[in-house]
Each structure stands twice: as structure tokens, then as C-alpha cells.
Amino acid sequence: xxxxxxxxxxxxxxxxxxxxxxxxxxxxxxxxxxxxxxxxxxxxxxxxxxxxxxxxxxxxxxxxxxxxxxxxxxxxxxxxxxxxxxxxxxxxxxxxxxxxxxxxxxxxxxxxxxxxxxxxxxxxxxxxxxxxxxxxxxxxxxxxxxxxxxxxxxxxxxxxxxxxxxxxxxxxxxxxxxxxxxxxxxxxxxxxxxxxxxxxxxxxxxxxxxxxxxxxxxxxxxxxxxxxxxxxxxxxxxxxxxxxxxxxxxxxxxxxxxxxxxxxxxxxxxxxxxxxxxxxxxxxxxxxxxxxxxxxxxxxxxxxxxxxxxxxxxxxxxxxxxxxxxxxxxxxxxxxxxxxxxxxxxxxxxxxxxxxxxxxxxxxxxxxxxxxxxxxxxxxxxxxxxxxxxxxxxxxxxxxxxxxxxxxxxxxxxxxxxxxxxxxxxxxxxxxxxxxxxxxxxxxxxxxxxxxxxxxxxxxxxxxxxxxxxxxxxxxxxxxxxxxxxxxxxxxxxxxxxxxxxxxxxxxxxxxxxxxxxxxxxxxxxxxxxxxxxxxxxxxxxxxxxxxxxxxxxxxx
Numbered sequence: 097x098x099x100x101x102x103x104x105x106x107x108x109x110x111x112x113x114x115x116x117x118x119x120x121x122x123x124x125x126x127x128x129x130x131x132x133x134x135x136x137x138x139x140x141x142x143x144x145x146x147x148x149x150x151x152x153x154x155x156x157x158x159x160x161x162x163x164x165x166x167x168x169x170x171x172x173x174x175x176x177x178x179x180x181x182x183x184x185x186x187x188x189x190x191x192x193x194x195x196x197x198x199x200x201x202x203x204x205x206x207x208x209x210x211x212x213x214x215x216x217x218x219x220x221x222x223x224x225x226x227x228x229x230x231x232x233x234x235x236x237x238x239x240x241x242x243x244x245x246x247x248x249x250x251x252x253x254x255x256x257x258x259x260x261x262x263x264x265x266x267x268x269x270x271x272x273x274x275x276x277x278x279x280x281x282x283x284x285x286x287x288x289x290x291x292x293x294x295x296x297x298x299x300x301x302x303x304x305x306x307x308x309x310x311x312x313x314x315x316x317x318x319x320x321x322x323x324x325x326x327x328x329x330x331x332x333x334x335x336x337x338x339x340x341x342x343x344x345x346x347x348x349x350x351x352x353x354x355x356x357x358x359x360x361x362x363x364x365x366x367x368x369x370x371x372x373x374x375x376x377x378x379x380x381x382x383x384x385x386x387x388x389x390x391x392x393x394x395x396x397x398x399x400x401x402x403x404x405x406x407x408x409x410x411x412x413x414x415x416x417x418x419x420x421x422x423x424x425x426x427x428x429x430x431x432x433x434x435x436x437x438x439x440x441x442x443x444x445x446x447x448x449x450x451x452x453x454x455x456x457x458x459x460x461x462x463x464x465x466x467x468x469x470x471x472x473x474x475x476x477x478x479x480x481x482x483x484x485x486x487x488x489x490x491x492x493x494x495x496x497x498x499x500x501x502x503x504x505x506x507x508x509x510x511x512x513x514x515x516x517x518x519x520x521x522x523x524x525x526x527x528x529x530x531x532x533x534x535x536x537x538x539x540x541x542x543x544x545x546x547x548x549x550x551x552x553x554x555x556x557x558x559x560x561x562x563x564x565x566x567x568x569x570x571x572x573x574x575x576x577x578x579x580x581x582x583x584x585x586x587x588x589x590x591x592x593x594x595x596x597x598x599x600x601x602x603x604x605x606x607x608x609x610x611x612x613x614x615x616x617x618x619x620x621x622x623x624x625x626x627x628x629x630x631x632x633x634x635x636x637x638x639x640x641x642x643x644x645x646x647x648x649x650x651x652x653x
Contacts, residue, residue: 235308489565533550
């Protein structure tokens with residue numbers, strides 16, 4: 097959660113708010129905010145808010161019935177940051193989302209419900225849930241002009257409505273730069289563990305608790321990796337290491353500003369954790385994404401430690417997130433990244449690499465639109481102008497790459513048949529094997545911080561190269577060699593991109609290439625009414641008890 101950006105956003109909405117004494121006038125309680133998902137820039141398989149401004153993912157967990165809960169930083173009153181609430185959506189497959197009513201509201205003007213996390217208190221350690229095993233506790237930062245303190249709220253109905261704890265805050269250190277708690281359960285010590293950012297001290301604090309109410313400071317992790325101007329949105333997660341049965345942990349820290357490409361980015365540290373102290377394997381700063389639009393990622397609580405961990409990140413950058421054209425054109429700003437499946441592996445010279453690939457896309461697969469299993473030096477062309485979603489999955493596999501003196505290129509281009517704009521990317525098999533993305537030929541957004549070119553190096557170690565990608569109207573994500581490297585890139589064309597080419601040239605004679613392109617189905621179309629509006633879940637319980645709990649979102653119970 098970016099404190100300075102929220103201050104700017106609050107200033108930008110001040111004029112609108114001043115006309116009403118009710119800072120949340122018009123914000124619905126107990127029913128979702130409705131939204132139109134038919135805009136030409138609106139992603140169809142990436143989550144985006146129904147209206148207005150969204151940033152960090154918050155409170156993500158998977159319930160016992162398999163439902164994924166995504167909360168997010170949300171301003172339901174304007175298209176810039178400020179007046180922060182916790183928006184809420186649920187899904188069974190991480191692509192088809194149902195917008196839910198806003199989950200947690202600020203209690204007074206000038207308050208913000210900043211970033212945090214949520215856990216399922218199966219054993220009722222908190223004492224809130226004597227008669228159930230699915231009680232949910234949200235842990236978040238309450239931001240005011242005087243302090244950032246850590247507070248909790250609890251939910252009897254599985255995370256749909258919350259009651260704020262009467263004895264909040266649960267941690268207060270009299271600081272305005274102390275935020276973004278992420279809590280996990282540490283089974284070996286039978287305790288809750290929190291990681292939290294002392295943002296401008298470049299410190300991640302580690303706290304422990306038996307009951308989510310009483311917290312004890314255990315240790316600090318400080319001044320590691322890229323510092324930027326502040327640490328934010330830490331995550332600590334137990335994560336499988338490919339080829340090993342030893343337990344590993346990953347500590348992810350977001351920085352903003354100060355990313356190598358400018359603005360905000362996330363970095364990660366593999367290591368071990370004994371319940372109170374995190375020890376990294378080395379001092380290397382590892383970047384999770386070589387694009388510019390992947391920040392504040394969070395891992396879902398409730399995924400067994402033995403399984404690959406699932407994450408979602410905010411697909412934007414604080415340098416320009418509040419001025420991108422989706423706001424004035426379509427009334428919303430920011431989407432989330434694809435859900436990603438994550439493990440660690442030793443695949444590069446540095447080692448302990450975060451391997452990230454898209455979560456199973458089968459629920460949104462439509463049909464194969466293009467395929468060539470023996471492309472050689474050639475081109476696959478595709479006109480997808482009749483594909484309603486405008487979303488594609490594409491994959492290219494190159495084999496028999498020689499260990500020495502490899503040559504040739506693999507390039508892809510997405511073009512608008514109306515405006516001639518294009519989004520480009522590609523890989524060079526010789527030299528230092530660079531891969532690039534170029535959004536500089538897209539003309540719908542001009543900003544000095546909207547860096548237009550990105551690149552990375554991808555060494556060939558086994559004679560093969562694999563490119564996977566998803567394009568979704570205004571966002572591109574690519575994954576190299578099974579997720580050893582990945583990039584998230586937003587773009588805002590004046591005309592719909594509706595033509596695609598994948599081409600190879602000057603490859604060594606024995607190299608083979610296969611290409612496949614799938615059309616993807618809109619995850620929102622089935623929810624749209626006759627006007628193209630997605631209403632969301634309007635079936636929340638309406639009994640008086642539920643209403644009282646909902647009002648607890650404003651006060652304390």
C-alpha cells in the first residue's frame with residue numbers, strides 16, 4: 097500500500113468529497129458495486145474492479161470448499177487512489193470472478209483501510225468462533241493522518257461480512273510508516289506469524305501471536321536487496337523447492353519507488369524460517385518480473401505447504417497508475433495479474449529461482465485458432481477480429497538449439513487493423529540470448545514514466561526454448577522456459593489489436609519450431625445483463641443479524 101500515493105489520491109478527490117458531509121455517499125452497503133466489462137480496454141480473463149480505482153490485492157485465501165477470496169485496495173468513489181476500502185470478489189477457478197459487496201469500510205472520513213491479509217482460524221485461537229471452523233480474521237493497516245496501526249476484523253460467514261474487533265488496534269507503535277501485515281500459521285511452533293513493513297526504515301518486522309490479538313515482536317529483516325525509497329507489502333510463504341524435500345520459505349518485499357525500470361516492483365528472497373527468524377540463502381536481489389506492471393503480489397492463504405503456491409499481483413505501476421486512460425474512457429483503473437502457480441528451483445547460475453506459470457487456463461479455453469508443428473523459418477498469421485473476448489493464449493516451442501553458434505530469431509507482433517498500432521516481442525538465439533517486449537508502437541497513452549521497452553536474458557541450457565503468453569485487450573503476460581522468467585506489461589491502444597503474427601528467421605538448419613494459439617473465452621460475458629452490466633452477487637443474507645454485522649464494518653462490535 098503506497099502511503100504517498102494515497103495522500104495524492106485523497107487530495108485529488110477532496111473537491112468531490114467536500115460537497116457532502118458523508119465521505120462515502122452513494123457507496124452501496126450489502127450489495128456489490130455494478131460495472132460494465134464490455135469496454136475495448138477491459139481485460140476479459142484478468143480481474144479488474146467493477147468501477148473506479150483498485151490497487152494491491154489483499155486478504156487472499158482459499159476456503160475449505162475451494163472458493164478463492166480476493167480482497168483488494170479499492171476507492172469506490174473515484175478513479176484515483178484514496179478513501180481506501182477492501183473490495184471483494186470470489187471465484188472457483190481464479191478466472192470467473194463474482195463481485196461481492198465491499199467487505200471492510202473505513203469508519204470515518206480521513207481513515208483508510210490499507211493493505212493486509214486474512215486467515216482461517218480453524219482452531220478458534222482468537223476466541224471469536226466457538227462454534228465453527230471456518231471463521232475468517234482479516235488483519236489490515238488502519239491509516240490516519242496521525243498513525244498507521246494494525247487492526248483486525250472477524251467474519252462469521254466465511255469472509256463476506258466483517259465485524260471490527262472492539263479492542264483495536266492489536267499493534268500500535270506510533271508510526272505513520274508501519275503497514276501491510278501478512279499473516280501465516282506456523283505449524284511447528286503452533287503460532288501465527290506476521291511480516292510487516294517499517295516502510296521507510298527498510299525493515300521487515302516479524303511478529304508472533306497465539307491468538308491474532310496479542311502480538312510479540314520476534315526479529316527484523318532489514319536493508320536487504322533493492323531498497324528504493326521504502327519497503328511495502330511483504331509476504332512470507334512456505335514454498336516447495338523442485339527436486340528437494342527440504343522446507344523452504346520465500347520472503348517477498350515490494351519497493352516503491354526505486355525499481356530498476358522506475359516506480360514500483362517486487363523482489364524475493366529464498367531462505368529458511370524457524371518461527372521467529374528468516375534467514376536468506378544469500379544476499380542476492382531477485383526480481384520477480386522483468387516487466388514494469390507487477391507489484392504487491394500476495395500468496396493465497398490456505399494452500400497446503402506441499403503444493404505449489406498460488407499468487408496474484410497488481411498489474412500496474414505507481415508512476416502512472418492514476419492517470420492511465422481506462423479511467424476517463426471506461427470508468428475503472430487497474431487490473432490484477434493472471435493467477436500464477438509458484439515453486440522454487442535451481443535453474444540459473446544464481447539458483448533458488450522463483451518459477452511462475454499461469455494457473456490452469458482450461459476454464460477459459462475456447463478453441464485452437466492457429467497451429468503449426470513444423471514452422472521452421474516461417475510465419476503464422478492470425479486474424480482474430482471476430483473473437484469477442486480479444487484474448488489469446490499463445491505458445492512457441494523451439495528444439496534442437498545448438499550449444500554453440502546458435503542463430504536466428506523468434507518474434508511475435510499484435511497489430512490493430514484499424515490504426516496500425518502494434519505490440520511486439522521476441523527472442524534472439526545468439527549472443528547473450530536477449531528477449532524483449534516493445535509497447536512503444538501503441539499510441540493510446542503518453543507518459544514520461546510509461547517505459548516502452550523491456551528485456552531480459554534467457555540462457556539456453558538444454559537445447560530448447562519455450563515461450564508462453566497471454567494477451568487480454570490491454571495487458572500482456574509472457575513466461576519463458578516454463579516460468580523461469582516472466583513479465584507483465586500493460587498497454588492502451590487507440591484501436592483494438594486484432595491481428596497476430598509469430599515468425600522465425602535465420603534459425604540453424606536442425607532447429608524445429610511448433611506454434612499454437614488458443615482463443616480465450618470472456619470470463620465476464622456470462623454475468624452481463626442485457627445492458628452489458630455485471631451486477632455481482634446480490635444474494636447476500638438479509639436477516640437482521642447479518643445487517644448488524646455489516647454495520648460493524650463502520651463501527652465496532
